[in-house]
Amino acid sequence: MFPILDTKWLASDVKWFRIAAPLVAKHRQPGQFVILRLGETGERIPLTMAAADAQTGTIELIVKAIGKTTRLLCGKEKGDAITDVMGPLGKPTEMHKVGHAVLVGGGVGTAVIYPLAKALKDIGCHVTSITGGRTKELVVLEEELKKVSDRVLATTDDGSYGFKGTVADMLTKLMGDQERPIGAIYCAGPVPMMRAICELTRPHKIPTIVSLNPIMVDGTGMCGGCRVTIGGKTQFACVDGPEFDGHLVDYAELADRLTAYRPQEKIALERMEHECKLAGVKA
Amino acid sequence: MPLTNKERMAISRQSMPEREANVRNRDFNEVNIGFDGGLAQTESERCLQCKDGKCVEGCPVGIDIPAFLDKIAAGDMRGAATILLSANSLPGITGRVCPQEEQCEQVCVRAKGKNGKPVAVGHLERYIADWARENLDMKTLLAPATGIRVAVVGSGPAGLTCAGELAKKGHDVTIFEALHMPGGVLTYGIPEFRLPNKVIDAEVDRLRQMGVKIICNVVVGRTFTIDELLHEEGFSAIFIANGAGLPMFMNIPGENLKGVYSANEYLTRSNLMRAYDFPEVDTPIVRGNRVVVVGGGNVAMDSVRTAKRLGAQEAILVYRRSREEMPARVEEVHHAEEEEIIFKLLTNPVRILGAPDKWVRGIECVRMELGEPDDSGRRRPVVVKGSEFVIDCDLVIMAIGTRANPLLTQATPDLKLNKWGYIEIDETGATSKPGVFAGGDIVRGAATVILAMGDGKRAGAAIDTYVRTKHGLPALP
Ligand SMILES: Cc1cc2nc3c(=O)[nH]c(=O)nc-3n(C[C@H](O)[C@H](O)[C@H](O)COP(=O)(O)OP(=O)(O)OC[C@H]3O[C@@H](n4cnc5c(N)ncnc54)[C@H](O)[C@@H]3O)c2cc1C
Numbered sequence: 001m002f003p004i005l006d007t008k009w010l011a012s013d014v015k016w017f018r019i020a021a022p023l024v025a026k027h028r029q030p031g032q033f034v035i036l037r038l039g040e041t042g043e044r045i046p047l048t049m050a051a052a053d054a055q056t057g058t059i060e061l062i063v064k065a066i067g068k069t070t071r072l073l074c075g076k077e078k079g080d081a082i083t084d085v086m087g088p089l090g091k092p093t094e095m096h097k098v099g100h101a102v103l104v105g106g107g108v109g110t111a112v113i114y115p116l117a118k119a120l121k122d123i124g125c126h127v128t129s130i131t132g133g134r135t136k137e138l139v140v141l142e143e144e145l146k147k148v149s150d151r152v153l154a155t156t157d158d159g160s161y162g163f164k165g166t167v168a169d170m171l172t173k174l175m176g177d178q179e180r181p182i183g184a185i186y187c188a189g190p191v192p193m194m195r196a197i198c199e200l201t202r203p204h205k206i207p208t209i210v211s212l213n214p215i216m217v218d219g220t221g222m223c224g225g226c227r228v229t230i231g232g233k234t235q236f237a238c239v240d241g242p243e244f245d246g247h248l249v250d251y252a253e254l255a256d257r258l259t260a261y262r263p264q265e266k267i268a269l270e271r272m273e274h275e276c277k278l279a280g281v282k283a
Numbered sequence: 284m285p286l287t288n289k290e291r292m293a294i295s296r297q298s299m300p301e302r303e304a305n306v307r308n309r310d311f312n313e314v315n316i317g318f319d320g321g322l323a324q325t326e327s328e329r330c331l332q333c334k335d336g337k338c339v340e341g342c343p344v345g346i347d348i349p350a351f352l353d354k355i356a357a358g359d360m361r362g363a364a365t366i367l368l369s370a371n372s373l374p375g376i377t378g379r380v381c382p383q384e385e386q387c388e389q390v391c392v393r394a395k396g397k398n399g400k401p402v403a404v405g406h407l408e409r410y411i412a413d414w415a416r417e418n419l420d421m422k423t424l425l426a427p428a429t430g431i432r433v434a435v436v437g438s439g440p441a442g443l444t445c446a447g448e449l450a451k452k453g454h455d456v457t458i459f460e461a462l463h464m465p466g467g468v469l470t471y472g473i474p475e476f477r478l479p480n481k482v483i484d485a486e487v488d489r490l491r492q493m494g495v496k497i498i499c500n501v502v503v504g505r506t507f508t509i510d511e512l513l514h515e516e517g518f519s520a521i522f523i524a525n526g527a528g529l530p531m532f533m534n535i536p537g538e539n540l541k542g543v544y545s546a547n548e549y550l551t552r553s554n555l556m557r558a559y560d561f562p563e564v565d566t567p568i569v570r571g572n573r574v575v576v577v578g579g580g581n582v583a584m585d586s587v588r589t590a591k592r593l594g595a596q597e598a599i600l601v602y603r604r605s606r607e608e609m610p611a612r613v614e615e616v617h618h619a620e621e622e623e624i625i626f627k628l629l630t631n632p633v634r635i636l637g638a639p640d641k642w643v644r645g646i647e648c649v650r651m652e653l654g655e656p657d658d659s660g661r662r663r664p665v666v667v668k669g670s671e672f673v674i675d676c677d678l679v680i681m682a683i684g685t686r687a688n689p690l691l692t693q694a695t696p697d698l699k700l701n702k703w704g705y706i707e708i709d710e711t712g713a714t715s716k717p718g719v720f721a722g723g724d725i726v727r728g729a730a731t732v733i734l735a736m737g738d739g740k741r742a743g744a745a746i747d748t749y750v751r752t753k754h755g756l757p758a759l760p
């Protein structure tokens with residue numbers, strides 16, 4: 001069991017956790033994730049570590065409640081415990097002093113870029129973070145990002161907050177800035193967003209690293225469920241990634257594969273909501 | 284009065300009671316019911332008690348087969364269990380999954396001749412193991428504690444066996460397992476209908492009682508490196524038994540469509556995550572109506588029989604050679620046929636076809652014919668030109684083998700590997716790295732449970748010698 005030491009809501013559906021996982025904390029590097037499981041009937045889901053502290057033996061997660069498991073997790077409080085936490089998994093981010101690093105996060109992806117911002121800043125990059133959402137409530141982690149970036153730009157599709165437009169629109173603006181040419185872009189978020197960013201940067205040959213989020217089971221290269229096509233070759237995201245050269249990714253395939261369990265996800269969620277209603281609690 | 288050989292010869296092989304084929308192919312309960320005391324006694328009386336027991340040589344761990352069968356015949360189950368357990372620490376598992384027909388039973392003298400039928404060593408082994416689990420308080424005698432710590436990586440049959448050997452010798456053993464449950468392939472791969480979890484749990488519990496610590500959720504190579512275990516965490520030696528679990532695909536078009544699984548993923552979802560019970564459990568699995576499984580080994584057989592149990596109208600096995608070349612255990616092939624699995628032999632996929640929504644809709648295959656024997660001595664299948672045809676299906680499972688998983692070995696660059704990425708060892712199980720031993724599938728490539736156990740046992744002995752020498756302790760008598 002892995003005790004939850006602290007939690008905080010960052011948005012109505014995004015929660016931050018500090019968890020005791022000393023063995024994982026000791027070796028965690030930016031870009032790596034854990035796989036966790038809730039209870040004996042739970043599924044295994046991957047989550048990026050937003051931070052870790054080897055001294056205190058703790059890791060931090062930022063979780064967006066979207067389906068059954070992430071909602072159950074977000075229902076947990078300080079004092080609760082997580083059945084299994086396995087990691088650190090995946091290759092650490094390859095970090096270079098790229099001068100100006102632009103980090104683009106959409107939705108949960110912002111949780112993934114947050115630790116990168118910190119790490120890139122630590123090695124001396126100038127860090128611009130862009131965090132976007134459809135509307136004001138969906139812009140997450142702006143305050144947290146401010147602490148680890150030189151500049152944070154928030155965008156909303158409807159203009160209800162910050163810059164009106166998508167993160168891609170914001171990036172187009174940044175790319176036009178002759179004063180501060182972009183050395184590299186790190187991007188995580190919904191597949192269409194990552195694809196759009198890569199289409200933008202491709203003609204300019206700006207190195208663009210994306211963090212992919214296929215469905216995973218074991219996280220050790222054993223099942224092949226997380227396979228993605230990179231430059232025409234099949235790779236296992238849990239061991240060969242999760243970060244890849246964004247210009248080589250087959251996004252259409254990734255987007256398709258993410259829909260494989262739609263009907264089951266719906267059933268799981270409906271059952272959970274029903275059970276919660278019976279128990280008189282809010283899901 | 285012991286029976287005469289003539290009397291023994293007159294007894295015919297007792298068959299294993301099984302659950303009805305078209306009842307069992309809808310659930311995950313065990314297919315074989317097991318011998319009862321009477322059947323076990325009768326079957327053991329068929330053994331001719333050969334002086335030079337060829338069967339013993341046929342068993343990779345050298346169980347004294349005639350001796351334990353003699354005890355069963357005499358009704359001394361405790362005696363039989365003692366003999367069995369002294370050579371094989373996991374008889375409930377090997378009795379169920381050993382390819383007996385290629386090992387102990389193949390060389391049994393009673394297998395000779397046209398109508399020869401070997402003594403059912405495997406079934407009897409299973410019987411005694413199950414009897415012992417129910418009736419014996421199997422306290423293993425442990426040597427005095429040495430305080431020496433040894434780490435085992437992986438909790439499959441090789442790791443479990445090695446841990447047991449070392450614990451018996453008084454060492455302080457910790458198993459590190461990547462997944463959330465111990466057992467390796469026994470847990471995540473081989474289905475419940477062939478090897479129930481309770482059999483594995485009993486083994487694991489027995490090890491825990493012997494003082495072995497099992498720490499799950501630790502991926503060696505990521506959570507710890509081998510060097511850290513040796514130099515910072517205080518382990519005097521390490522046994523690596525992380526298996527060979529990297530699934531192979533055919534590299535044909537369409538393999539990344541939705542509805543294409545590796546056998547590892549399919550079986551892991553069903554067995555380890557119990558997805559057959561969705562939505563009672565949270566892990567989903569795609570249930571096909573017409574399922575094609577590609578391959579001819581145990582893994583393919585387990586996958587296709589699982590598909591049937593998950594509700595497939597038609598569960599089809601596609602294999603490029605003929606039935607004789609199938610590497611699966613004879614019993615599995617036989618059970619699969621009884622369960623209405625469709626065999627498409629001498630057939631090889633060339634591409635997987637998708638519908639516009641990117642779900643599998645079929646698999647295009649070619650027919651094969653057998654040509655000259657290849658390196659393995661099996662006749663090489665060659666494509667029959669122009670024989671393409673399509674099998675309509677909504678789920679495809681690739682069970683064409685595994686390769687060495689490089690996760691641990693890449694993190695341990697000074698470990699010598701062969702050209703396929705498997706760890707090189709000497710005849711004691713020692714690797715090129717001092718204090719580090721290895722065995723099981725990560726050394727042999729996908730092999731068998733009993734060979735993995737044999738490796739664990741041999742390495743256990745070598746590690747005992749190594750750590751005693753290192754710490755200046757005398758060898759055990
Ligand atoms: C390497 C990696 C790192 C991740 N890091 C984080 C993180 O830091 N914080 C966070 O909140 N989430 C992260 N995710 C996504 C997270 O794993 C999924 O949100 C989670 O598995 C969904 O489980 P569920 O049962 O709640 O929802 P489900 O019911 O399983 O899914 C609900 C919806 O989410 C989509 N979905 C399913 N699996 C994934 C997935 N793996 N990624 C994205 N969408 C998915 C489905 O298509 C579906 O529409 C990460 C994913 C990966 C692969």
Ligand SMILES: Cc1cc2nc3c(=O)[nH]c(=O)nc-3n(C[C@H](O)[C@H](O)[C@H](O)COP(=O)(O)OP(=O)(O)OC[C@H]3O[C@@H](n4cnc5c(N)ncnc54)[C@H](O)[C@@H]3O)c2cc1C
Nearest residue numbers: 437439440441461467468472503525526723724730731732
């Ligand atoms: C579906 C299937 C059916 C089979 N049927 C039969 C059969 O009927 N008869 C037979 O004799 N053989 C059968 N086999 C083969 C047999 O199961 C294997 O040969 C045997 O399990 C190998 O044992 P092992 O201990 O080497 O490795 P495994 O059983 O593969 O166990 C390795 C363990 O190590 C863990 N691990 C991996 N990497 C790490 C790491 N970095 N850190 C920590 N832990 C790690 C894994 O999670 C796993 O639990 C079958 C195999 C499969 C897949």
Ligand code: SF4
Nearest residue numbers: 342377381386387405
């Ligand atoms: S362990 Fe396997 S080979 Fe040895 S006697 Fe038992 S069934 Fe036969």
Ligand code: SF4
Nearest residue numbers: 330331333338391392
């Ligand atoms: S070879 Fe067969 S008959 Fe002879 S001892 Fe072994 S099991 Fe008995």
Ligand code: FES
Nearest residue numbers: 219221223224238
């Ligand atoms: S999650 Fe199983 S191989 Fe990546």
